[in-house]
Amino acid sequence: MRIPILLLMTALLPCAPALAQTDAVPQVKVGATRDPVDKSYRKMMQGVDRFERDHALAPQASLRFRLLPRQPGVDMQGVKLRIAGDTVSVPLPLSEDNSFAPVRNEQALREDAVLIANRKATTMSWRAQVLTPGLPPGTRRLGDLRLECRTGMDSGLISNDPAIISWLSSMLYSTDKVCSEPDGNYLFFTDRPLLGVTLVHGERRVALPFKMLYAGGEQTPASLPYCDCQVLLDRSYYAPLWDQSWPDDTLLEFDYMDEVAP
Amino acid sequence: MKWLMIPALLSLAACSGTRALQASKSVPQATLEQTVQVGSSTRDQVRAALGDSTSIRFDSGNEVWMYTYPDGSQAGGEYVILFGADGVVKKVRRGGVYKLSK
Numbered sequence: 001m002r003i004p005i006l007l008l009m010t011a012l013l014p015c016a017p018a019l020a021q022t023d024a025v026p027q028v029k030v031g032a033t034r035d036p037v038d039k040s041y042r043k044m045m046q047g048v049d050r051f052e053r054d055h056a057l058a059p060q061a062s063l064r065f066r067l068l069p070r071q072p073g074v075d076m077q078g079v080k081l082r083i084a085g086d087t088v089s090v091p092l093p094l095s096e097d098n099s100f101a102p103v104r105n106e107q108a109l110r111e112d113a114v115l116i117a118n119r120k121a122t123t124m125s126w127r128a129q130v131l132t133p134g135l136p137p138g139t140r141r142l143g144d145l146r147l148e149c150r151t152g153m154d155s156g157l158i159s160n161d162p163a164i165i166s167w168l169s170s171m172l173y174s175t176d177k178v179c180s181e182p183d184g185n186y187l188f189f190t191d192r193p194l195l196g197v198t199l200v201h202g203e204r205r206v207a208l209p210f211k212m213l214y215a216g217g218e219q220t221p222a223s224l225p226y227c228d229c230q231v232l233l234d235r236s237y238y239a240p241l242w243d244q245s246w247p248d249d250t251l252l253e254f255d256y257m258d259e260v261a262p
Numbered sequence: 263m264k265w266l267m268i269p270a271l272l273s274l275a276a277c278s279g280t281r282a283l284q285a286s287k288s289v290p291q292a293t294l295e296q297t298v299q300v301g302s303s304t305r306d307q308v309r310a311a312l313g314d315s316t317s318i319r320f321d322s323g324n325e326v327w328m329y330t331y332p333d334g335s336q337a338g339g340e341y342v343i344l345f346g347a348d349g350v351v352k353k354v355r356r357g358g359v360y361k362l363s364k
Binding site: 072182193195196199206207208209210211212214217231233234240255257259 | 286316318320321322324326328337340342344352353355357358359360362363
């Protein structure tokens with residue numbers, strides 16, 4: 001859910017007319033971490049519960065959570081993550097794509113533990129990752145994305161916005177609204193820069209409009225740092241989660257900027 | 263805490279006009295096809311021939327520009343041009359698009 005948060009944040013900023021991304025900056029490696037990324041373990045497990053409850057949207061899919069770069073220059077190599085409570089400390093091994101499988105730990109739940117990464121709070125964002133195995137390369141399944149949105153929202157993992165913005169956002173936007181209404185605006189990301197996305201179901205094919213790519217094209221230099229698409233703008237898209245005329249088995253086919261045209 | 267939301271929303275209303283994308287320009291599809299040549303047309307050439315339209319520049323140096331063209335539908339077709347960091351057309355996509363009701 002980026003645009004609502006973005007709108008709230010930009011309300012507190014000077015207006016800026018131009019569209020652009022931030023300039024590239026040198027990569028920064030953070031050693032000892034003050035103000036580390038941390039998320040509520042209980043909230044994350046609420047997302048796991050939601051995934052299990054709504055699994056019919058993607059019956060073959062499994063759930064992971066994935067860490068994504070949020071700021072320019074963040075080093076995504078060697079990220080370490082653990083569940084930390086008063087007495088419990090459980091390392092969560094990350095795969096090459098910086099994703100991890102959630103684990104249930106009753107003691108961590110009792111201790112209201114947090115997930116702590118060895119990166120500063122604003123440098124990374126999170127997403128649930130719901131993947132049905134065996135899909136054609138360069139595609140996602142709409143039911144997976146619907147479940148990913150619900151799981152991600154219930155997990156409260158969406159970036160580290162300032163507390164007041166998170167509070168305002170949670171007041172205004174529930175999981176059901178964000179994941180079931182046309183103005184929900186839950187952002188998804190691909191692994192490579194996008195030129196187009198096409199919905200495919202049986203004989204039906206239609207491209208998503210430009211307004212559903214690149215975070216809606218609504219970012220300005222002033223607002224971009226408050227979007228967790230900050231360094232992933234060219235990989236971001238919205239999916240028509242709300243449109244039941246496109247069933248869960250609908251595929252989204254990606255046309256990447258770096259692919260040679262047929 | 264409602265008092266917190268009032269200035270935020272007022273400020274939001276004041277800013278909303280500056281955040282919209284530049285409106286896309288409608289150009290006949292035949293003109294688009296004649297003007298835009300993958301691998302050779304440059305940004306300056308396209309701008310001179312077609313005028314400015316919706317565009318976004320990325321950190322990579324890539325830019326995407328979007329024009330619309332009449333295709334009999336209410337929204338029209340979209341013609342999206344990808345310029346590489348060298349300013350030359352790298353790729354295009356065209357066609358009718360999903361109707362966004364929001």
